[in-house]
Amino acid sequence: MTQEITHDNLIKMRTALAGVPQATTLKNAVMTNGINAVSQRPDAAVTLDPTYSIDLPTGDVSFQKKSGRCWLFATLNTLRHDFEQKYHVKNFELSQNYLSFWDRIEKANLFYEKILQTADKPITDREVAFTLAGPDFDGGQWDNAVALIQKYGAVPKSVMPETYNSDLTTEFNGTLNLKLRKDAIQLRQLVADNASEELISETRTGFLSEIYRLCVYAFGEPVETFDFAYRDDNQNYHEDRGLTPKSFYQKYLNRNFDDYITVVSSPQANKQYNQLYSLASQNTVVEGHPMRLLNLPPDRLKKLAIQSLQNGETIWFGNDVLADMDRQKGWLDRNLYDYSGLFGFDLTMPKDQRLDYRQGVVSHAMTFTGVDLVNDQPTKWKVENTWSDKVGTKGYFSMSDAWFDDYVYEVIVKKAYLTKEEQAALTQIPIKLDPWDALQ
Numbered sequence: 001m002t003q004e005i006t007h008d009n010l011i012k013m014r015t016a017l018a019g020v021p022q023a024t025t026l027k028n029a030v031m032t033n034g035i036n037a038v039s040q041r042p043d044a045a046v047t048l049d050p051t052y053s054i055d056l057p058t059g060d061v062s063f064q065k066k067s068g069r070c071w072l073f074a075t076l077n078t079l080r081h082d083f084e085q086k087y088h089v090k091n092f093e094l095s096q097n098y099l100s101f102w103d104r105i106e107k108a109n110l111f112y113e114k115i116l117q118t119a120d121k122p123i124t125d126r127e128v129a130f131t132l133a134g135p136d137f138d139g140g141q142w143d144n145a146v147a148l149i150q151k152y153g154a155v156p157k158s159v160m161p162e163t164y165n166s167d168l169t170t171e172f173n174g175t176l177n178l179k180l181r182k183d184a185i186q187l188r189q190l191v192a193d194n195a196s197e198e199l200i201s202e203t204r205t206g207f208l209s210e211i212y213r214l215c216v217y218a219f220g221e222p223v224e225t226f227d228f229a230y231r232d233d234n235q236n237y238h239e240d241r242g243l244t245p246k247s248f249y250q251k252y253l254n255r256n257f258d259d260y261i262t263v264v265s266s267p268q269a270n271k272q273y274n275q276l277y278s279l280a281s282q283n284t285v286v287e288g289h290p291m292r293l294l295n296l297p298p299d300r301l302k303k304l305a306i307q308s309l310q311n312g313e314t315i316w317f318g319n320d321v322l323a324d325m326d327r328q329k330g331w332l333d334r335n336l337y338d339y340s341g342l343f344g345f346d347l348t349m350p351k352d353q354r355l356d357y358r359q360g361v362v363s364h365a366m367t368f369t370g371v372d373l374v375n376d377q378p379t380k381w382k383v384e385n386t387w388s389d390k391v392g393t394k395g396y397f398s399m400s401d402a403w404f405d406d407y408v409y410e411v412i413v414k415k416a417y418l419t420k421e422e423q424a425a426l427t428q429i430p431i432k433l434d435p436w437d438a439l440q
Contacts, residue, residue, distance in 0.1 A: 130271050279435075
């Protein structure tokens with residue numbers, strides 16, 4: 001059934017607006033100051049006071065600038081905090097650019113893989129269209145970072161610092177995706193022409209060589225060997241020569257990533273608690289660390305996060321940071337804004353509906369570094385963000401426990417913290433989620 005907007009409809013709309021008390025005053029306020037400023041509740045400053053009963057020692061925040069690498073920054077933050085504590089070095093930082101380089105190479109290779117796997121399907125096919133919509137991007141997941149580290153190791157930031165293109169990825173993304181889509185045309189045509197596997201493989205390898213060149217021009221070429229020197233907090237000098245990225249990681253950062261699991265809490269009707277899921281579409285390194293998601297009730301997600309912090313571990317977590325946030329003040333609170341009260345109609349949605357109808361997305365990754373417990377119950381959480389020290393409390397955000405309930409979707413925890421029943425669920429054959437699932 002179609003329905004146009006008629007003149008009578010417009011009259012009714014104007015009449016309804018005229019009947020709203022103080023509509024003119026509210027209109028002027030919103031037009032002048034914006035929706036958030038007018039609807040913000042001032043009592044958030046009291047509930048989000050940045051004082052926590054558990055506050056792990058960390059240093060200055062890192063800064064992803066105008067890039068989508070929060071997932072990588074958050075992963076490396078958890079590793080660098082371990083390094084800082086073990087070797088007594090403040091504000092040590094790992095090279096995000098080094099792993100970003102290999103991330104773009106691996107994603108390009110995966111794109112070619114998907115193009116060839118679906119070459120017999122029309123470009124209007126949903127899977128093909130989804131692949132072409134985002135050939136290569138700078139977003140990702142914890143499992144992607146793990147796969148990169150396991151394959152390529154890691155290096156200090158001083159060995160491969162940031163560049164213009166790693167800080168600001170827009171130009172690079174546009175150029176790279178143009179290249180990849182152009183390559184996709186040729187690869188699909190080779191398949192349509194029944195070209196030999198050898199020719200297709202040679203063509204694909206040649207394309208990857210060109211992608212490597214593009215990445216080197218943008219980010220610099222990754223080192224194969226390097227020397228590492230640092231002074232600890234007692235001003236003692238340390239030097240280590242002839243390291244490789246993998247030997248550096250194994251010596252200074254070695255973590256058994258297989259001891260950890262991504263735990264999510266999705267109340268959607270198409271997902272079950274105590275069930276293991278997989279997101280093969282998010283496995284950006286071919287034959288790399290697979291993405292597995294254990295779906296647990298929300299109270300378990302929170303208890304596992306608290307247990308990790310109590311044991312001195314900072315935590316990678318995925319969330320919807322743009323919801324109910326004051327970026328400058330560093331506040332995250334479900335009750336921060338009263339949109340419904342401002343506009344006079346209900347603008348609340350439960351978590352399952354937000355995910356089902358794409359209002360809720362896993363848009364950002366950050367790091368838990370503290371929590372405030374009152375009578376063993378969390379009231380607010382300390383969050384290390386990667387948006388510089390100019391926002392929040394020197395870059396750290398304060399999150400209400402209610403915001404956790406609504407907008408924290410996944411946390412990385414040790415499998416050892418799971419109950420026997422939850423650990424048994426990890427042995428299940430995971431249910432495969434669609435590439436366009438809400439948790440992707």
